[in-house]
Amino acid sequence: MDDRKEAKNRIEKLKAEINHHRYLYHVLDKPEISDAALDSLKHELARLEGQFPKLVTPDSPTQRVGGQTLPFFKKVPHRAPMLSLEDVFDEGEFTDWIGRISKLAPNEKLEFFGELKIDGFAVSLVYTTSIFTIGSTRGDGQTGEDVTENLKTIEAIPLRLREPKESEIKNIGLDPARVIKTVKSGEVEVRGEVFMTKSVFEKINREQKKRGLAEYSNPRNTAAGSIRQLNPALAAQRKLDFLAYDLVTDLGQTEHSQEHDLLKVLGFKTDKYADKLSGAAAVKKFWEAIKKQREKLAWEIDGLVVSVNKNQTYAKLGVVGKAPRGAVAFKFPGKESTSKVKDIVVQVGRTGVLTPVAILEPADIGGVTVTRATLHNEDEIRRLDVRVGDTVIVQRAGDVIPDVVRVLTNLRSQNAKEFHFPKKCPVCGQTVMRAEGEAAHRCVNKNCPAQHREGLYHFVSKKAFNIIGLGAEIVDKLVDAGLVKTAADFFGLKPKDLLELEGFAEVSANKLIASIQKSKKISLARFIYSLGIIHVGEETANLLAMYFGDLKDLMFSSVEGLQKVPGVGEKAARSIKNWFDFKDNQHLIAKLDNVVEIQKMPKVAKKLAGKTFVFTGTLETITRDAAKEKVRLLGGDVSSSVSKETDYLVAGENAGSKLDKATELGVKVLSEREFLKLI
Ligand SMILES: [Zn+2]
Structure with missing residues (x-):
């Protein structure tokens, strides 16, 4: 048997296996193998495809981030218009809707289907002979934009439809022959929502903040912006998610609930809260139940989508304007409200940061009474132009402190008072400073x-x-x-x-x-964290503990010494040094040392001290950043180019010119395995 044939065989098997695990992970939420094991399968596939580029198919899991940057998006006419939904804002409006459709479909016992209305971005996906071929945005409902390459980067979207088992289709109440024939040889169109989970959104904003860039306002806009990126590699970094909710193609389904079941067996992630509801009362109950869980969900929702479950009735009800009569968006109470600013006060935090807070006339926001909202800092007050007496829009999201999003300046009275940021700490009266590059003012009094x-x-x-x-x-x-x-x-x-x-x-x-x-017994990392040193969070405390292993060594380290700790920059190093230089803090440490028991960390041996490492090629079991961090933690240095001063070159797969240079200079070359053994 020739190599190519063998490779082809193996590639097909690998693709099927990877797809199966994708399905287990994203659709069934029951992974059977670890991420690392799955990555290793993908890696083998990529390697084989590298050897036999002609065997690469568009549905290969390696093709998720294969697209080139586009000059513009092509227009795509929709096969069936992508409609929008009419909103109903409360139970009264919902009851009105039930009344209207009952009149149009008399003598019918209405059954509904309720699902979460995710705050995301609607897209259409077309599969031709099972392969994902065109993905488009809603656009004006008639014509959208071709964002196929960006959608491919989303793991929750299958690149190839899963071939359902006959029994699975029978369980849904459909004809297996018809479904399988269309899936395999025809065209299937699916619609759903692209979105960003709250945790990914928060992570992105933390990164933005770290880099001193503007933070994004909400997950929805961030997801939409990512899908409308011309460079798919950027879209891939955003870790978007997808839930399917509509099967446009006729596979014999007579109810909307069957579409959800079918989508799931075709390999799509669907809303696990979605449910058939037997009447208006059941819908209201469901709405109340989801409303309560809303904050705990992994993504933002703004209500439910309620549809007439029977497709025939749904079609009979028709369309009015751009919205179908047979479905509505049953919204949850808004997360915004208006209120009046009674006063602006300034709070002083642990690290001396002064935070201005608006004291509000009590406002009900989504069932919670809000009386205070943060104004963050002086820049934010200027940006908003908020004054005492102003009418403002207040927003509450999750468990965070509400904030003021806008001032309704048209409603401003002549008595509205401008706020001047204090030059002295409101608690101790000492001078307030604003460090360069920081938005916050701090009270400089260490005894505040x-x-x-x-x-x-x-x-x-x-x-x-x-x-x-x-x-x-x-x-x-x-x-x-x-x-x-x-x-x-x-x-x-x-x-x-x-x-x-x-x-x-x-x-x-x-x-x-x-x-x-x-x-009293406490780990060194927790102890360092508990001191509340500016710029020393949990993560930094951990790194410091690992690096120094002992409190004394940390206390007497110089700024330069501190900066050698991976992940500790100049700002943090100075702040740590300042903290330990302060007499009162030294007394505190001495006193604490008498009463608490700090568990020493097994000090990481600086066994790589004085050694310089260079990395080249792809590492398989560890990321390059993680490898570099390990080296630094062990006292070694990392350089980007090979020279006579290099002690080791760690060569992963596809190592390039650096390897040649190292050989030429007689630098010791380590394989990944040898490197791991060394550290
Ligand atoms: Zn103070």
Whole structure:
């Protein structure tokens, strides 16, 4: 048997296997193998295809990010118009809709199908002989734009339709022969929503912030912008998701619910909350239930899509304007409301940051009464041009503090007062500074009582000392009673001290003291984090602990020494040095050292100290960034080009000219496996 034939065989098998696992992961949400194992299958496929480029097919999992940057998007006429939905905003409007359609379809017991209305971007996907061929945006409903290459980057979209089993089709109540024939030799059109999960959105914004770039306003616009990228590689970075909700092609289905079932067996991820609902009352119940879960969902939704389940009735009800009569978007209460700014106050946080807060007339936003909204910083106040007395639009999203999105300046009265950012800390009266490149003003007083108190809250919080039962309220009482001045004082508290405070009895006092004592043992990483040093979050604390292994070494490290820690930049290094240079902090550390037990980290041996590494080619089991970080953590250096000073060249697959140069200079070359062994 020749190589090519063998490779072809293997490629087909690999593709089927990868598709099967994609289906298990995205559609059934029941992965059977790890991401790493799946990556390794993809890697083998890519390698074989590299050897036999003619065997690459458009549905190959390697083709997800294969597209070139486009000069513009082609126009695509839709086979059937992509309609929009009429909105209903409350139960009254919903009941009106039921009344209207009942009149048009009398003598019919109406059954509905309810599904989540995801705040995303509608697209149409066309599969020809099972292969994904054209993906387009809604556009004006008649004609959209060809965004096939960008859609291919979304893992939840199959590049080839899954061939359903006969039994699966029978279970849906359809004719297997008809379905399979159309899937294999005809054209199938599917519609659904492209969206970005909340967690991906937050991650992207964290990155933007880190790089000093503007943050995106919401997941919907970010997803839409990503799909309308001319460069598919950029779209791929956005980690978009997709849920299918409509099967346009007639495969014999008579109900909308059957379309959802069919889409699932064809390899699409569908809404797992979607359900058949037997009447208007059931729809309202479903709407209430989803509304309650709304904040917990992984993506933003703004209501339900409610459709008449029977396709014949749906068609009979017809279209009015651009919207079908047989379906509505049953919206949830808005996340925005208007309110009036009664006052603007400034809060001082743990790190001294001054945050302006708008005090509002109570406003109901989606069932929650809001009386305060953050104004973030002085720049934001200027941008909004918000004044005391203004009418503003307030937004609430998830668990975060509500914020002011707009000022309705037309409603401004003559008495509206401009706000001037304080030049002195509102708590301690000391000077306020704004560091270059930072949006925040900080109180520079290291003894500022506001900062101090916030620092104590941080010290006992979950990711720091995690003292259960010791919340902000009790910390306040302890500070006000003079029982706690510094964080070390928590550990000297006795039950009788607590009994002096309001709200404590013997049992609760004993319980809290036991909880404090229990938290005395702490890892070095948590200890560093609990100190609340500016620019030292959980992640940095971890890196510092791993690098130094011991608190003393960290305390006496220079700014340059600190910057050697991977992930620690100049800003953080200076901030750490400043913190440990401050006398009061040194006293605090000394006191804490007497009462708590810091578990030393097994110090990472600096076994690569003085060695310089260069990487080339593709590494299989570790990303290049992770490999570089490992080297730095072990005290080594990483360089980008090979020279006489290079100690090791780590050569992955497809190593290029660097390998030649290393051989020429006599630099030691390591394979990936040898490198891993070394570290
Ligand atoms: Zn202050």
